Amino acid sequence: MLVICDCYLTTISQTLEIFVYYTMKCGMWDRIKLLSPEFLMSESIILTDAGLLPEDLLPDVSHLVTEDDEPLDNLPSEKQQRLLTETLYSSWNGLSNAQEFLVAANVGLFTTGKQPAIVPDVFLSLDVQVAENWWEKKHRSYFFWEFGKPPEVVIEIVSNREGNETGRKILEYARMRIMYYIIFDPSRQLGGEVLQMYELRGRQYVPMSEQWLTEVELGLCLWEGAYEGKRDVWLRWCDATGNIIPTGAERAELERLRAELEREAKEAALQRAERLVAQLRALGIEPEV
DSSP states (O other): OEEEOGGGGGGSOTTSOEEEEEEEETTEEEEEEEEOHHHHHHSOEEEOTTOSSOGGGSOOOTTSOSOOSOOOOOHHHHHHHHHHHHHHHHHOOOOTTOSOEEEEESOOEESOTTSOOBOOSEEEEESOOOOTTTTSHHHHSEEHHHHSSOOSEEEEEOSSSOSOTTTHHHHHHHHTTOSEEEEEOTTOTTSSOSEEEEEEETTEEEEOSSSEEGGGTEEEEEEEEEETTEEEEEEEEEOTTSOBOOOHHHHHHHHHHHHHHHHHHHHHHHHHHHHHHHHHHHTTOOOOO
16 A cells, blocks of 8 residues: 655645545445545545556646756766666665665656656655656656655755755755755865765754665765776765675676686686696606596
8 A cells, every 4th residue: 555645745736626546446446535635735645556546637747848958967967977877777686675766867856747847966766667658758757646656865966056955955855755865065065065965854854974874775975986987086875884886887897806816716726736746746646636
């Protein structure tokens, strides 16, 4: 069962009454209750896993801007976004009890069909699945009524003071009930720490004292090193022991080094055996081979 609290109510048109289906039996809805938006705003509603709303009651997205064809980002931010997304798809198996996950960069989050999206640099959502026909407009972005939940993590990469990361965005993400909000400010444009991590408590974010995201079983840490030939301080995913989760290229290099060490170990063992055989023969002993 899915528990839908008031955090999701902005995904439903508040100008119409909404059918909420709360019992399913033998594949058929056997009870239907007509609820007003005021009731929805005041109580938590339990819905079935069959979907939040029938197709004919889903918000119209034809007028929404899901992409503007005018991407404009800087080289460091683009590479940092790719590092955060590619790493999880290459080397992370996901949450222990989750089926699938979605990590994406520069994709809009829509809580309602009447408001424009807010677009984090990176977000991570657990236990969700992208639709097969993802080119259809109703599946192109992260519509809350489509996925049935907000992402667990949003990350903002600060490159100037125009993003309002500690102002409007922190309020918007809290209103969306996103569990963890991360600000990575490598050049300290905001005047604070390079890495600022917040956890939602009630209706507002509080600073985190540790870098482990308990509910997603992942951590975030600063790592100084080279990524795709560029040495810098990067934001990296890490495990519970603080070890960074490798990229696909790093995994391949680790496997190559491991295979090389095994080959060298075998060659060294063979050379030792050959020397021992030679020593035995020098003593007039013919070893059994």
